[in-house]
Amino acid sequence: MKIATWNVNSLKVRLPHVTEWLATNRPDALCLQELKLEDKAFPEAELEAVGYRSVFNGQKTYNGVAILSPHAMTDIVRDIPGFDDVQRRIIAATIGDVRIVCGYFPNGQAVGSEKFAYKMRWLEALTVWLREEMKSHPRLVLTGDFNVAPQPRDAHPDWKDEIHVSEPEREAFRALEQLGLEDVFRRFDQDDASYSWWDYRMGAFRRNFGLRIDHVLATKALAERCSACIIDKAPRRLERPSDHAPVVAQFDL
Template identity: 75%
Template sequence: MRIATWNVNSLKVRLPHVLDWLAAEKPDALCLQELKMEDKAFPLEALQEAGYQAIFNGQKTYNGVAILSPQPLADPVRDIPGFEDAQKRIIAGTLGDVRIICGYFPNGQAVGSEKFEYKLRWLAALTEWVRAEMAVHPKLVLTGDFNIAPEDRDAHPDWKDEIHVSAPEREAFRALTELGLTDAFRLFEQEERSFSWWDYRMGAFRRNFGLRIDHLLVSEALTGASTACWVDKAPRKLERPSDHAPVVLDLAP
């Protein structure tokens, strides 16, 4: 099974890239973030023509998440149950016996800001819900744009901003792993300075000035089945790319 995550930073703009990537990589599930469109505008027909079904949770201009798959996704959940939030950041579904949770985690703006406090509240609510989901679904993948670089090696050494690398954010990431989730990317040897996001400005991609903030966390039942995990930089080299690259995980049957 191949599961991938990709913050497309506007599905309307990046739809041709997504369709080309689906045709080339043939994932069993592609989790998208930052759709930036309402559900009524979701390009379901174009995706169906490409052989993919979808569950999605969108809103106008901001946020929005989806999971695409050739197979039906069972038991969909939109938003964190019990957490009142107007922002559309969560979609979950079950593919075979694997529960997939796709999230667009809050950015946080700046450490100490109101948006940062919202980020921490959101992460705490997510953690408790994922704990409950894992009790029901031993095979679980939590994936998406976490907006957290969990270790120093996940940020360019010259990154000076506290956001994405602060102690509270990294502690929230650890709280998720302490549920019994493992960062699949770190199961395998990786190149130094492996990142998944690069700012559009200042030639950041060319200079590899980035962060690794897009993750696939797998439950213990899937850790041993993980055979490869990598960042696919090719879409970031296209014209009008997303500022994120897909991250891909392969699981043995």
Template identity: 70%
Template sequence: MKLATWNVNSLKVRLPQVLDWLAAEQPDVLCLQELKLEDKAFPLAEIEAAGYRAAFSGQKTYNGVAILARAPLADVGCGIPGFADEQKRVIAATVGDLRVVCAYFPNGQAVGSEKFAYKLDWLRALTAWLGDELTRHPRLALLGDYNIAPDERDAHPDWQEEIHVSPPERDAFRALTALGLADAFRLFEQPEKSFSWWDYRMMAFRRNFGLRIDHILLSPPLAAACTGCHVDKAPRKLERPSDHAPVVAEIGH
């Protein structure tokens, strides 16, 4: 089973790339973030023609999340229960015996800002809810753009900004793994300076000046069966790419 996550930074713009990637890579589940379109504009016909079902939660211009899967999607839920939030950042669905949670974590803007406080509140709510979800769904995967580089290896050594690498954000990431979730990427030896996001500016991709902020966290049964995880940089090399690359994890039976 192949699970993937990709912040596409506008599904309208990136739809041809997504369809090409689905055809080439054939993931069983693909989680998308930053759709940046309303539900009525979601390209369901094109996704279904590619052989996938879809559950989605979008809004105009900002945010938006979707789960694409070959198998039927059941028990679909949007948002974090009990956390009032107008921003469309979370969608969950059951695919077979797998509970998939797709999330677009808040950026946080700057340490100490109101948006940073919202990010930390959002993370606390997500973590509490996932603790409950794990009691009901032992086979759970949390995929998405976390906007957190968990440790020093996950940020270019010259990264100067506090956001994405601050101690409170990294503590929040550790709180998620403390639920028993494993970072699929770090289950395996990886090349140095492995990143999943590169700014559009200053030739950041060509210089590999990036961050690893897109993650797949796996519950213990899935982590035990995980056979590999990698960042697929090929879509980032295309014309008009997203600034993020897909992350892919493979789970054995």
């Protein structure tokens, strides 16, 4: 089972990239973030034309998440249950016996800001909900744009901003791992300076000045069956790309 995550930074703009990538890579699930589309504008027909069904949770101009799959998806959940939030950041679905949770985690803006406090509340609520989800779904994947670089090696050495690399954010990431979720990218030998996001400015992609903030976390029952996890940089080289690259994990089920 191939599961991928990709912050597309506007599905309207990046739709040709997404349909081409789907046709070439044929994942069993592609989790998208930052759709920047209302549900009524979601391109279901275009995605069905390349063989993919969609479940989505959209919002005009900001946020928005979706899961695309050629397979049937059931038990759809939108947003974190019990967490009052106007921002559309979570969607979950079950494919076979695998529970997939797709999240667009808050950016946080700056450590100490109101947006950072919201980020920490959101992460806490997510962790509480996932603890319950994992009781009924031993095969669960949490994936998406986490907006957290969990270890020093996940950020360029010259990254000076506290956001994405602060200790509170990294502690929240560890709290997710302590639920029994594993960052499957780190099961394998990876190139030094492996990043999934690069700013559009100052030639960041060319210089590989980036962060690894897009992740695939899996329960033990799945992580032990993960045979590969890569960052696919090819879409970042396209004309008018997203600032993120897809992360792809293969599970031998």
